[in-house]
Amino acid sequence: MLNGKRVVSLTPARGGSKSIPYKNLCDLGGKPLLAWPVDVAFATPEIDEVFVSTDDEKIGTVAADLGAKIHWRPDELATDSALVVDAVRHFFSQQQQEGKAPDIIVLLEATSPFRTPEMILNCLRRMLDEELDSIATFHSAEINPERCWKIEQGIPKPFIDGAIPWKPRQELSAAYQLNGAVYAFRADRLPTNGPNILFGKIGAEIISKDKVIDIDDRKDLIIANAILES
Numbered sequence: 001m002l003n004g005k006r007v008v009s010l011t012p013a014r015g016g017s018k019s020i021p022y023k024n025l026c027d028l029g030g031k032p033l034l035a036w037p038v039d040v041a042f043a044t045p046e047i048d049e050v051f052v053s054t055d056d057e058k059i060g061t062v063a064a065d066l067g068a069k070i071h072w073r074p075d076e077l078a079t080d081s082a083l084v085v086d087a088v089r090h091f092f093s094q095q096q097q098e099g100k101a102p103d104i105i106v107l108l109e110a111t112s113p114f115r116t117p118e119m120i121l122n123c124l125r126r127m128l129d130e131e132l133d134s135i136a137t138f139h140s141a142e143i144n145p146e147r148c149w150k151i152e153q154g155i156p157k158p159f160i161d162g163a164i165p166w167k168p169r170q171e172l173s174a175a176y177q178l179n180g181a182v183y184a185f186r187a188d189r190l191p192t193n194g195p196n197i198l199f200g201k202i203g204a205e206i207i208s209k210d211k212v213i214d215i216d217d218r219k220d221l222i223i224a225n226a227i228l229e230s
Helices: 035-042 057-065 084-097 117-129 218-229
Strands: 007-012 049-054 069-072 104-107 134-140 149-152 155-158 176-186 202-206
Touching (some): 035 049, 035 117, 069 084, 084 104, 104 117, 117 134, 117 176
């Protein structure tokens, strides 16, 4: 609870990952990847309940063993093309029907395991202090968009018209990317359609890129384990 607001965390964890089968259950630092968002949610006193959204019995069993509550999502919300926000809408609707609708949902993706309770709390505090509708964590972009290219009919061109890819790094415009560590938003203001999780009055919590990793494939998982070992 934060200033009288009921806060819940939600971690989406479908069973059909193609890059790594059962990616959410892969070992990272001696525990399943799914345990990282669940554990940090329990370590954040402002979060009242911890949920995992899944379609898969095996993942559901692991999540329950970790102490999380399970939101069972329908199969059509667990396909490769399904949007995370649709699973969030389904979760919120279900909570409303049960008379337990949260004021704030904190979305914690399992593929960004190195978040801390401080990151979550910073986002929650800023939501209230700045009267935000939604907020997410960002870090400086791995590749500045002014240095990106597009190739049309075999001919490379700057991705941004008029950009000069050769400019010194110090002269490039500051650019940031979402990292999936923390999303937080006022649940009752979530748009009823569309792909956006960030909406309304939006805040950006900037964190160091050294503190985040997005695990998409086996190479990322190896790197994440190496970071922990070092």
